[in-house]
Amino acid sequence: MKFKSLFLKLWGIPIVLSIACTVGLLTALVGDDIWDVLSWLLLGSLPAIIVYYWIKSSNAFRRP
Amino acid sequence: MASLKSVKRWFWWHKWSSLICTIFLLLLCLTGLPLVFHEEIEHFDKKEDAHAAMSDEKASLDLILKNGLKVQPQKVTRFVFWDEEEPEAVYLSLSDSLMAPPDNFKILQMNAHTGQLAEQLKVDEGFMYIMLRLHTDLFAGIPGKLFMGLMGILFVIAIISGVVLYGPIMKKYDFGMIRNDRSSRLKWLDMHNLLGIVALVWTFVVGFTGVINTLSDVILGLWQQGQLAEMTAPYRDEKALNPDSLYSLDRAAETAIAAAPSMKLALVAMPGTAFTSKHHYAFFMRGNTPLTSRLLMPALIDAKTGKLTDMRSMPWYVNTLFLSEPLHFGDYGGLPLKIIWALLDIVTIIILITGLYLWISRLKANKAQIARLEQKQPVSFKKVLDHEI
Numbered sequence A: 001m002k003f004k005s006l007f008l009k010l011w012g013i014p015i016v017l018s019i020a021c022t023v024g025l026l027t028a029l030v031g032d033d034i035w036d037v038l039s040w041l042l043l044g045s046l047p048a049i050i051v052y053y054w055i056k057s058s059n060a061f062r063r064p
Numbered sequence B: 001m002a003s004l005k006s007v008k009r010w011f012w013w014h015k016w017s018s019l020i021c022t023i024f025l026l027l028l029c030l031t032g033l034p035l036v037f038h039e040e041i042e043h044f045d046k047k048e049d050a051h052a053a054m055s056d057e058k059a060s061l062d063l064i065l066k067n068g069l070k071v072q073p074q075k076v077t078r079f080v081f082w083d084e085e086e087p088e089a090v091y092l093s094l095s096d097s098l099m100a101p102p103d104n105f106k107i108l109q110m111n112a113h114t115g116q117l118a119e120q121l122k123v124d125e126g127f128m129y130i131m132l133r134l135h136t137d138l139f140a141g142i143p144g145k146l147f148m149g150l151m152g153i154l155f156v157i158a159i160i161s162g163v164v165l166y167g168p169i170m171k172k173y174d175f176g177m178i179r180n181d182r183s184s185r186l187k188w189l190d191m192h193n194l195l196g197i198v199a200l201v202w203t204f205v206v207g208f209t210g211v212i213n214t215l216s217d218v219i220l221g222l223w224q225q226g227q228l229a230e231m232t233a234p235y236r237d238e239k240a241l242n243p244d245s246l247y248s249l250d251r252a253a254e255t256a257i258a259a260a261p262s263m264k265l266a267l268v269a270m271p272g273t274a275f276t277s278k279h280h281y282a283f284f285m286r287g288n289t290p291l292t293s294r295l296l297m298p299a300l301i302d303a304k305t306g307k308l309t310d311m312r313s314m315p316w317y318v319n320t321l322f323l324s325e326p327l328h329f330g331d332y333g334g335l336p337l338k339i340i341w342a343l344l345d346i347v348t349i350i351i352l353i354t355g356l357y358l359w360i361s362r363l364k365a366n367k368a369q370i371a372r373l374e375q376k377q378p379v380s381f382k383k384v385l386d387h388e389i
Helices: A002-030 A034-062 B004-036 B038-045 B061-071 B127-136 B141-170 B184-198 B200-214 B216-235 B249-259 B316-329 B334-376 B381-385
Strands: B076-081 B089-095 B106-111 B117-121 B264-269 B280-286 B296-302 B308-311
Touching: A002 A034, A002 B141, A002 B184, A002 B200, A002 B316, A034 B184, A034 B334, B004 B038, B004 B127, B004 B141, B004 B334, B038 B127, B061 B076, B061 B089, B061 B106, B061 B117, B061 B249, B127 B141, B141 B184, B141 B200, B141 B216, B184 B200, B184 B334, B200 B316, B200 B334, B216 B296, B216 B308, B216 B316, B249 B264, B249 B280, B249 B296, B249 B308
Parallel strands: none
Antiparallel strands: B076 B089, B076 B264, B089 B106, B106 B117, B264 B280, B280 B296, B296 B308
């Protein structure tokens, strides 16, 4: 039980992001229109997450 | 639980695979950035002819062939091809002879409705051409391509070893932690880890499909010797046809389309060129879904009688190459996908630069430590280097 939660704490988000990225890469390949949009949302989440943590860390730093 | 020994081994792989490929990967990322938008950039250069589509009437392909040779009377037509993004155009690839080297060609863009010359494309000059050559083969032809493929393999090794190291490094920390308040080394290490793990699948897919693309010449060579040789085997000993008395290309095209009604023409290899026999037009047809439009199906039409002699799906290794192209180029989901491609390309550049920075700062730290230790007491280098991780 403990092992499982440690594993998920470490790898949970990376696994979710990897699945999102894989699905995003494939949807635009197999379909058009709505599938393209799905692909943009899933793949676009990756840069968004980087920016989110970047801003979060620099805010934490500035706080007195 | 990873032992210290195995972590060290993975670290060694991560360090050396990335150190060797970093400078080339930086070049690939920088030149790749404009290449992602090559269609937009090329269109920006050209003045758009918005009223070009005067009618749905298509000019005869035989007329287009004839008009092309009027422009370049000394040359022969090797390929006729279409671009899905340019429905108003038919392209001709002209060379000095049928068996001239692959890089000997001029491209004529013909108007699909009038059959007249629209433009002689300048394919081997300009900014985008330089970017493309630096990206694909460093101006060194097939050896340069394969060298870039090797760098791509090292990049893939660096990604895999990096993921393995992510576990032991991040074990005690939360996802996304960036230690901004400590040394700049820690800050960039955290940044390197965060960007690397978030962009993981993308960098892996683009890196791996890039390696497959460097093998394009090898893969097409295998296809020529394999499936194409099989399809043309009954005609192996036939004499070359007189280029002036070939069966009508228009009627041959009708036969090809009738055999695969749901498909569209992508390319015709003229008889005697590398992708057909001396006796056949090879019509390469593409499917009509986003996925199958990336795959080609060759239909061989006898250029004397106009009969369809063979039509097959291409083998898995050629289809792998065809599917690797969109996954590497990012050109299969409109402009938003290209913008995401560019953003993740920039993320990759940051990963490369932070990785390089971490290695240099580690080197400096080690030197400083050795200097300190040597002042205090003579100590062997090996002992210090054992503490490297």
